[in-house]
Amino acid sequence: MKNGDHLFLVDGSGYIFRAYHALPPLTRKSDGLPVGAVSGFCNMLWKLLKDARNTDVGVVPTHFAVIFDYSSKTFRNEIYPEYKANRSAPPEDLIPQFGLIRQATKAFNLPCIEKEGYEADDLIATYARLAVEAGGDVTIISSDKDLMQLVNHKVSMYDGMKDKQISVPEVIEKWGVPPEKMIDLQSLTGDSTDNIPGIPGIGPKTAAQLLEEYGDLDALLARASEIKQQKRRENIIAFSDQARLSRELVTLKNDTPIDVALDALVLEPQDGPRLIGFLKAMEFTSLTRRVAETTETDAALIEPVPVETQWGADAHGPDLQTGVSAEATPEEVMGGAAAMPATPVAPEGPENTPAVLARSRAEAATAEKIDTTAYVCIRDLATLQAWIDEAVENGIVAFDTETSSLFPMEAELIGLSLALAPGRAAYVPLAHKSGAGDLLGGGMLENQIPLDQALAALKPMLEDRSVLKIAQNMKFDWLLMHRYGIDITPFDDTMLISYALDAGPGGHGMDSLSERWLGHKTIHYKDVAGSGKSAVSFDMVDLERATAYAGEDADVTLRLWRVLKPRLVAEGAVSVYERLERPLVTVLARMEARGISVDRQILSRLSGELAQSAAAIEDEIYQLAGERFNIGSPKQLGDILFGRMGFPGGSKTKTGQWSTSAQVLEDLAAAGHELPRKIVDWRQLTKLKSTYTDALPGYINQETGRVHTCYAMAATSTGRLSSSDPNLQNIPIRTAEGRKIRTAFIASPGNKLISADYSQIELRVLAHVADIPQLKQAFEDGVDIHAMTASEMFNVPVKDMPSEVRRRAKAINFGIIYGISAFGLANQLSIPREEAGQYIRTYFERFPGIRDYMDATKAFAREHGYVETIFGRRAHYPEIRSSNPQMRAFNERAAINAPIQGSAADIIRRAMIRMDGALAEAELSARMLLQVHDELVFEVSDDEVDKTISVVRHVMENAAMPAVSLSVPLQVDARAAQNWDEAH
DNA sequence: GTCCGACCGTA
DNA sequence: TTACGGTCGGACG
Structure with a gap:
């Protein structure tokens, strides 16, 4: 930046709120997505940029950026916890627009700037200072009085909605003080919207008059005793500290760390097609037409780009509270009656409704052939970077990992694949072995990008909130990448979209989805890695086959997304996906990562006891039966009981065998027979041993020393989760023998386990x-x-x-x-x-x-x-x-x-989604570990037990609110103990 | 080696 | 009578 350059800084967050309240509400025709603020924002940007290219207008930006608040917590909350504490959550129909406006900024080819811990105003102050120091001029697109302190002969403001310039004279006219005294003025008056205290009884007029008389705040406070009006004098003396605190709060920080250099804000040429793609997706027809005319682009040739809408607490907007009031979508508020049909958006004509889009996507998807030999194998950093850049440019990328294990807590990354468009996919091998002839598996294959370099290159893109990452079963990839220090955001999950749409018989695995929606039979894992004894780890698969397999996974995932995502809107499943599925992914991934501590000694001792008891019963069984046989074989057992020994057979199984179920054996036992009783006892003991005490220790992770179950989000037809590897949702509880197994699930030293379960x-x-x-x-x-x-x-x-x-x-x-x-x-x-x-x-x-x-x-x-x-x-x-x-x-x-x-499953999902935030809000360190359908298990430090129980109970009992107001109270019983048996 | 049925642990 | 997952035996190829 140099002399004569001109930087435009748009206060994006301020604009969102102002436009929302000032402009008439507007929703997207096809699906009711609220887009009023987005529309106002786009029109304003377009106007600014169009004028910028019209050299007849005096002010021409050479540099341009849109600045956003990142979160509600900033350094000001450290100084003053009450800062902005009175702000209520943004209106629900504004929430999705935060993300959309960021996407709009990208579509306009403008830098989108935000930084955690700082407000947009501080970033604006910093860039303004840097620009002035470099000799440039600055225009801040905002009308917020908080920014007026920045105005001087090089820096002015512009109210984009009123088309009004704000320079030094305008500030004086409005506030009675020059810009450099705005800080002192605000320190005196305070600000009720930001909860800045100021001095009671002093408004702008008085403040201006006092500053005129005494010069500045410090002088005023020092000479406060000279003030004639009694009440005013007393207040200023009594609240002088409050005024000084207010000064700290209103003073903008003009030296925040910045991630994007000033020179990187240079105004790039407009990318007509990209902008039109976004505007079409928003269904802003007149602006689309104007942009098409100006950029000489044929809008008809451009497809709307898919846009990401975030409804929940993930959506970033200033002062987005975690409170429940922020979370209801219009769809939710209107829904709520059980078994009432959600009205699908009916296609009323040939226009571009979601239903029509969904149908045409589905038709196109089956028509396109998939060529698995066409994928690229990336083996150098420059090529990978080029793909990453294109993903960022694109805003959407399908992503898949290849690993050494199906258990995400043990799996190591072997390679990953990306897909940018249907048919355009690449595989990046990272840890393939040469495998040639060496019994030990050979050394590392040559010409692979070093893992750390590849991850460093990928991390910014995978965490870039303007790039949507799509995966099939994202929880696996998210957890894996989390272990490598990358938290993927934002994302879509094709498995979960399918589940939200089509839960019922039939699974949601990629192979079956591909067959169903793309008419394409995928390469099976077995076909590349073998199976059973001859199976090899994926790192031994040659790169050509690996590329075909892995590339296909990403390609198919992207194609599935294109088919399935539009159906969410068309079929009214957006709310289920956005509120009950997607937000749960990271919650479960973190639970899986935490795992639970299991006492190996207890299990081993139990195994021994069970083995002894079972062996004793076994002998008695052989005595009673008069021969040795495999007691565990229902077939042999049935032959002996109902054949040779002539017991009256109860029922037959569907294969014609005599049933030997516990029910049948109990009936025989009740009739006075000894043998069936023994069989029942033997079965119980061996079941406990083989399924639990013998198997569980094998699941203790080498590195963490804990057991990490895997939750399946899309396995049931009802919305329940399922647990496997190991299944921790069927740990015994009904019998005294079984309960002993629960005593092996323990809290780590200094902690307790809390079990909280819904009653009935x-x-x-x-x-x-x-x-x-x-x-x-x-x-x-x-x-x-x-x-x-x-x-x-x-x-x-x-x-x-x-x-x-x-x-x-x-x-x-x-x-x-x-x-x-x-x-x-x-x-x-x-x-x-x-x-x-x-x-x-x-x-x-x-x-x-x-x-x-x-x-x-x-x-x-x-x-x-x-x-x-x-x-x-x-x-x-x-x-x-x-x-x-x-x-x-x-x-x-x-x-x-x-x-x-x-x-019931939905209710506990909602509780889980809110739980981490509620615990953090209460500054509690409890970790949610397990879910067992109506029960949540936490691990919590000894000294936080009581507080945690009250937070947990509150979240669980209110989990249906506000989407559904149950006519029956929910009741949660919770208890803490050293082990799961005593806690439950 | 793979698949399926029987059985049984949980909510 | 609902919803799951794990283990075992045994039949199949």
Whole structure:
């Protein structure tokens, strides 16, 4: 920058709020996305830049930047915690616009500048100083009085909305003091919107008058006793410290660290097609036309670029509080009734609606052939950098990693692939071995970019908030890269998009999605790495095959995204994806990374005890049976029990074998037979040993010494998570023997485990969605729900109720949630089917609303093929129209269960998404470790137990709010102890 | 070596 | 009667 150059600095954050309130609301036609502030912003930028190229106008920028606030916490909060504390969260329809305006800035080919810990105003002050020192002039595009202190003969302001210049005379005219006294003036008056205290009773007029008389703030405070007006004098003396503090707060910091040099702000030529791509996506038709004319671009040839919208707490805007009021989307606020159909946006004509776009994308995707030999293998840094640059330019890139393991906490990076456009993908090998002839696997292959250099090159792009990273199952890649010091943001996940759209039968793996949506059979991992004993690690795969395989993964992921993402809007699944799926990815990844401490000694001792007990029982079994056989083989066991020994066979399995289930064996035992009892006991012991005490130690991670389960986000049809490797959602609890295994899950020294679980969450959800007065009242009163049910059904008082009566009512309550049948209930309670049927009839008489709800849900599912949770998550049951009565009945029961189980699953997801923020807000160091459907397990320092329990309980009990206001209270029981058994 | 059914642990 | 994942045995190729 040199003499005569002119820097324009746009106060982006200030503009967003001002435009939002000043301009009429505007939404994108096709899907209702709020874009009023974005529209105003684009029009203003266009006007500024158009004038800039018109040399008839006096002021021509040579340098240009748009500056944003990054977060609400800045150094000012250190000085004064109350700074801006009175700000409420931004309006919900403004939230997605923060990100869009940053994207707009990029589309205008302008630098987008922000820095964590600093306000936009400080960055503006810093750049203004640098520019003036370099001999340039500065125009700040803002009308914020906080910036007026910067005005001088080289620096002026411009109000883009009023088309008004603000120089030294305008400041004096408006405030009665010259710009250099604005700081003192604001220190005296304070500022209610920023919660800056100032001195009570002093407004701008008085302040200006005082400064005129005494010169500056210090002189005024020093000579305060001379002031004639009594009240004013007393206040200034009493609140002088407050004025000095205010001065610190309002004084802009003009020496903040900056990441982008002044000279890098030089104004680049407009990129017409890029800008038009964005404007078309926003559906700003008239501005699109004007830009097309001016840049001589044929807008018809340009596709709208996909834009990233962030609704939640990830969205960066100034003063975005973590409070719940900020989080409801319009879609959520309007939704909320269970099993109500979300209205898909109906295509009303040939215009470009989301539904039309989604359909055309789907058609195009199957038509395009995929050539896996066309991918590039990148082996030098310069080429990688060129791809990265293009990704940044593009704003979108599909990303995939190849690793040494499917366990993300053990996996090491072997290579990664990128895709910039369909068919344009590259593989970057990073740790392939030469493999030639050497039994030890050979040395490292030549000509690979060193891992640290590749990661250093990729990190800025992977963390660049203007570049959308797309992956299939991002949690894996996120956790892996997190371990390499990179936190990917922002991202989309094709697996989760598919799940939000199409949960039901059928998975969401890349291979099946590719086949379904692209009509393309992917290369299977087995085909490149082999399988079983002959399988090799991916680092031994030759680069040609590795490139085809890995490149295809990225290519297919990108293509899937292009097909699936538009469907979210078209089919009303945006809210589920944005509020329940995407934000959970990093929450779960961090939980997996933390792991939980497991005591190896306890497990090993238990294994020994179990082995001994099992061996003893084994001998008795052989004695009783009169021969040795494999007790673990249901086939052999059935032959002996029901064949040779002639026990009365209970039921047969579907393969025609005698069933040897615990139920059958228990019945025989109850009839006085000794052997079946022994078998049941033996089964329990060996199950505990093989599944838990023997297996768990093998999952203890070498480096962390902890067990890191893996959560599957898209494995169930209802919205529940599942856990595997190891499954920590089925650790025993029902029997005393089993519970011992829980004692091996421990808190690290100085810590406790907290277990917090929802009490009867599914029955509470049922009471809410089916609107059952007695159930709601019972939960309101906090009474024993099963006893209440029994009392209603059997006309017995709750007091001194026989336990068997309560047990039956409990079975019925669960039966209701599961889509009850007389057959199932009879089985569960070991009573005749007729009796079970009578129970159900009685239940429906007492609670007619339940029958209505079940009938309505079934009818809804038959009509639409899916059901919905209270948050709009859909579960599809296409087979509910099957002509097979068994199949149909099964799907009906599942359809009744899904909204209940799924709503409960959604509630705990919401709690989990908010939990880390709430704990941080309360300055608690507790770590969330595990989720078991209605339970969360935390590890917390001994001295923070009580506070943590109260925060956790608050978050969990209010998790449905504000999207859904449940008509039943949620109750959370929480306890802390040294191990999981005692905590639960 | 791979797949499936039976069984059983959890919510 | 709902939703999962792990282990085992045994049949298949």
